[in-house]
Amino acid sequence: MKSTSSSSSPAYQPLYRQIKHLITESLMSGEWRPGEPIPSEFELAQRYNVSQGTVRKAISELAHQNLLVRHQGKGTFVASHSEERKNFPFLRITPDRGSLDAVSATLIDFWRIKLDADSARKLAVAEAASAYLIRRLLAPAGASVVYEEIRLPATVFEGLSAETVDLHHCMLYSMYESAFQVRIVHVDERIKAVAAEGEIAARLDVEEASAVLLIDRVAYTYGDKPVELRRSYCNTREHHYRNRIV
């Protein structure tokens, strides 16, 4: 591969970014699947006809974005939610005291629906497109803390069943990978405080009009493609949302 180092090029990209893009394409195509090793740096250098250092730089950026995981002496692996059981990077709700251990999830119901205009827009699909709606409760240490509604476009998750959802309870993102080859790579959230009303108050076992946390999430897979909408209501009496900003 030759570096296209022309300063007049409208979209000049250094070599390592071109390599990064090629690796990402292989991840998207499923050539290497979550949890599996990718070829060694030496092999990739040969394949792309660049130096090992250039491959390293591409892999470093992908590892930084949590798309790849490197293990010295073993190899480089495609990041997988099933191997992140311990950290739960996308679950920010934490007990005020102690730590989060066993989280039990209870499926409330499961529907095939037509998306409303707003949801369709956020998922970048046609209005009234078909989708699955999951409603469920998360209960760390027994108490109902989170009630959530999850919308999944049918084009991506065709064939999803209540049984599949129920089986994987709190490990949904790991199920997306294994059953649908959909890896969630980042999420955007909007957080508000709202008054719990009706069913939500009942589900969270709080008084009508109590203050609860509302988290509106859009989850994206490779290539910034939105594939999940999630609205969570959280009882923050004994839990909080933790965040670190650097």
Add this chain to the structure above:
Amino acid sequence: MKSTSSSSSPAYQPLYRQIKHLITESLMSGEWRPGEPIPSEFELAQRYNVSQGTVRKAISELAHQNLLVRHQGKGTFVASHSEERKNFPFLRITPDRGSLDAVSATLIDFWRIKLDADSARKLAVAEAASAYLIRRLLAPAGASVVYEEIRLPATVFEGLSAETVDLHHCMLYSMYESAFQVRIVHVDERIKAVAAEGEIAARLDVEEASAVLLIDRVAYTYGDKPVELRRSYCNTREHHYRNRIV
């Protein structure tokens, strides 16, 4: 500098991390101040007697942590909040529609206090240590959206006055740098939904017992030293807290 590449060393650190530590020490000591350039990679390589590549790797990590900012062709600079006017990485409250432009801050009052036990513990100072308490309102586009109480240990911010706080309104972190040589490098937050009561409801112009967002922040300077406590109450009727998780 020689690499101490002994596998039996209890705390083996690669060369570039040792360099990173030396650079951090210079930042802490104030040898290079926020906004100022640090020596070029070539000069630092000579100073530490390592290759330019090793210095680059150390600087890259520091740039990634937002402690340094690199500008191709110009040099490497100590990160400064006053040069981040545009992004406000630590201000996560955003209007639901449109973007945040002018934020006006109104000082409510300013006190010299003795820290309660909990605050003293979070700031890692002795109980009843002296501190400043700032209470103020933030009003993007006129409406009062955030009421906050800020606690600053007197040992670090000795001589702070209401006038200084008032002058710098919403750019407090930039004032910490210029007036006290304290650069905030990261913050930890705990977020809850609570009912607004009494003064808080009045200040935010919401009904008693309305749901508001509570953000408890600890802000740290170099070396993970806590130097600010901030409790913010936010009216999220037309604003939200935005977050991206990768």
Add this chain to the structure above:
DNA sequence: GAGTGGTCTAGACCACTCA
């Protein structure tokens, strides 16, 4: 044109894993 950071290479050697 001089000086800065940014990319890329080739090669040496270290640290770790696994058979």
Add this chain to the structure above:
DNA sequence: GAGTGGTCTAGACCACTCA
């Protein structure tokens, strides 16, 4: 011991800034 990623070097050249 073979294979992996991790570190470090020296050197070439590119891209950008500023006088």
